[in-house]
Amino acid sequence: MKLTEPVTGSPCWVELGTPDVPGAQAFYAAALGWRSETDPRPEAGGYTMARVGEDAVAALSPTYRPEQPPAWTVSFATEDADDSARAVRSAGGTVLMAPMDVFDLGRFAVAADPSGAVFSLWQARAFTGAKRFGDPGTLGWTELRTVDVEGALAFYPAVFGWTADVSERFTHWAVDGAEFGGLKGLPRDGERGQGETPSRWLPYFTVGDTESTAARAVGAGGAQLSPPRRVPGGPCVAVLADRRGAAFGIQAP
Template sequence: MKLVEPVSGGPCWVELSTSDVPAAQTFYAALFGWRSETDPRPEAGGYTVARLGEDAVAALSPSYRPDQTPAWTVSFATEDTDATAGAVRSAGGTLLIEPMDVFDLGRFAVAADPSGAVFSLWQARSFAGAGRLGEPGTLGWAELRTPDPSGALAFYPSVFGWTVNASEHYTQWGVNGADFGGMTAMGKDDGPETPPHWLPYFAVTEVETTAATALGAGGDQLVPPMSLPGGRWIAVLSDPQGAAFGIHTP
């Protein structure tokens, strides 16, 4: 990720909805060294912030519904959540949670693109988002997996003003040319039960070692470690509750 801090239009936060927050705390502490703190306020609903040192880097939250599938959600920064929510609707997306204030921290909404891939909007007030991006143990890339790449190419630049760096093999998203993520077309390997989604990739020092740690901690490998051109490595894993995420070398 070329972005090293939250900027308008770029990813600023990543949040796990899970059926077992304590188990997730244990798993991700083993994987990334996160130290987690649960908000004690009853109205916070058990919201737990994961930190590296003193920097907030992610959140773990109890599932909103008993039947909800554990999953990570990527949040994108905006200067005006209500205006961006309107842009989502105008571009053919939907609002799953209407804009709302979160204490004095910021203004929040949950949306889905026309294919159904879910993401969040965040307008910062006292909380800007992740204190680190692109470092080991933090969000390093965000990848959209969609059955409709052409629709996504129309939707996201319209909503966020993203720049597009497309080659024959891969499309990258950016803010003013600073790439932060990409897009791949879903295929038969995804399975009929896999919905369109945003997949966060966390930066790690060594992919094979981290993948082995995940297996030892009760996780699974969905895509085993593999090398990419340029010497980079990636893998796609799932935690013990089934939430999928990627890891990569920066």
Template sequence: MTLVEPVPGRPCWVELSTSDVPAAKTFYAALFGWRSETDPRPEAGGYTMARLGEDAVAALTPSYRPDQTPAWTVSFATEDVDATVDAVRSAGGTLLVGPMDVFEQGRFAVVADPAGAVFSLWQARAFAGTSRFNEPGTLGWAELRTPDPAGALAFYPAVFGWTVNASEQYTHWGVDGDDFGGMTAMSGDEAQETPPRWMPYFAVPDVETTAATALSARGDQLMPPRRLPGGRWIAVLRDPQEAAFGIHTP
């Protein structure tokens, strides 16, 4: 896991769309120690920066539609949003929002892969994204959960030029062979009940302790803490508004 800075083609930012921003502020403060500040400008739409110290590490936003399911969205850095949107469409994906400018901060678009997994594209100007990775409370990994792994293997390298390191157990995504994320296949009840999605994993000092904190803060454990070969621990949690995310020891 070698996320260390925003690089074209890699994750650079994560945003939570939620039905209850104040509750999300409280939950993630308890879990990760985030300090959240809401932009007071009406045109910002309640956009809230989550910080560790003075460093922005994530964002919380109000749901834009009443029927919108709370969820995390992973943003990938690009040097040209418009060109990447063209690549998404050429590879069979869909443009959902944009491209559009965000004040002086950058340019973005929201897209979906052919199976429907949503992600964002970010072309940095004044704001590059998070400057801290793989530290406690920050993004360390991004995982695609999809019912169509073969389609994803065709789509993402065509759009971003990603390298693929696949075994029977897991598929790793990388840029120039440097892995930043992975992919798991959805099947059974998950494939029937849950849409394809990109899920962020946040680094924590101790997975079992953080998972217990999530339960005490009214969250859930979708996958209880478990130890992977090599000694790393992971878990998948859900916040009180039911947005899923992972935690891991980096």
């Protein structure tokens, strides 16, 4: 990811929704080396900040509904969450949670693209997002896995102003010329195999070594969904799941 700090339209934060925050704290400490701190204020609802050193890099949050599956959500920076929510609707997406203020930290909304991939909008005030990108233990890439590639190529540029470098092998997303993620097509409903998931955003965290990180994750109670492999001309990547099944990627430059 060719970003060192959040800019308008770029990924700025990642958050895990899980019914077991203490278990997630232990798992990601073992797998990625995170140190985590839970906000003690009752109104914070158990929101937990994960850090690399002193820098905030991600969050662990209790799920809000019993039926909500454990999952990672990517947040994208916006100058105006309300305007971006309107842009989501105009482009055919859905606003799942209307914009709301989060203390003095910023303004937040949850949305889904037309294929159902969920993401968040973040209008920064006191909190701008992750303090580091691309270092070990921090967000290094984001990937949209979707059943509607053409729809995604229309939706996200309309909402965020992204550009897409489309090739036969892979499609890269960029904002202001800086690449930050990719696009991978999935089979449509009725064509997917057992266990294949619908559209979603998948965060990739940078690690020093993919194989040893995958082994630590499995040893901590997680699972290996996609074994380490070398991307031609790129990093070594793998897809893992934590103890509760939330999927995430890792990459070693």
